[in-house]
Amino acid sequence: MKIAIGSDKSGFAVKEAVKAYLTEVGADFDDLGTTDLNEVHPYYQVASEVAPLVQQGVYDRAVLICGTGAGMSVVSNKYKGVYAVACESLYAAKMARAINNAQVLCMGGWIVGPELAVEMVKTFLATAWCQDLEDWRAENMHKFAARLSAVEDEIYG
Helix, strand or coil: CEEEEEECHHHHHHHHHHHHHHHHCCCEEEECCCCCCCCCCCHHHHHHHHHHHHHCCCCCEEEEEECCCHHHHHHHCCCCCCCEEECCCHHHHHHHHHCCCCCEEEEECCCCCHHHHHHHHHHHHHCCCCCCCCHHHHHHHHHHHHHHHHHHHHHHC
8 A cells, every 4th residue: 555644834743753653564655745844835735736646546545634634634625536534533534434435534733643643544544445334334335435426527527
């Protein structure tokens, strides 16, 4: 699995903790956001660079961190087929994958501490779409995915 990670200044410390974890476990990742606090990239720039790469399949998943996670999520969700969710808990990170099939985990550096962020990333990366769902719910998720794709085609062409 190829992972993109990025942050603005507000998410920098949390991103560095996540990077340390990803390095420790030998994950294949690239840091596409702010890598030096003297050269800060705003959240909208980072998300608008990462989301198209997820859309194109260059990256399977992404982790984006700004102040609240909301800005990264809003921008990322503008790209057809990219599903980004701002999460503040392990449960939300798991359900973002299991129910929403999100490829992009967004977190807030003002909200989520480094230790929790690492646990959320572990959970997000380890969870498959429809994992641990009842059969009826998984079936509904697949039906919904087809409908969502049709809606996106209507909107984006």
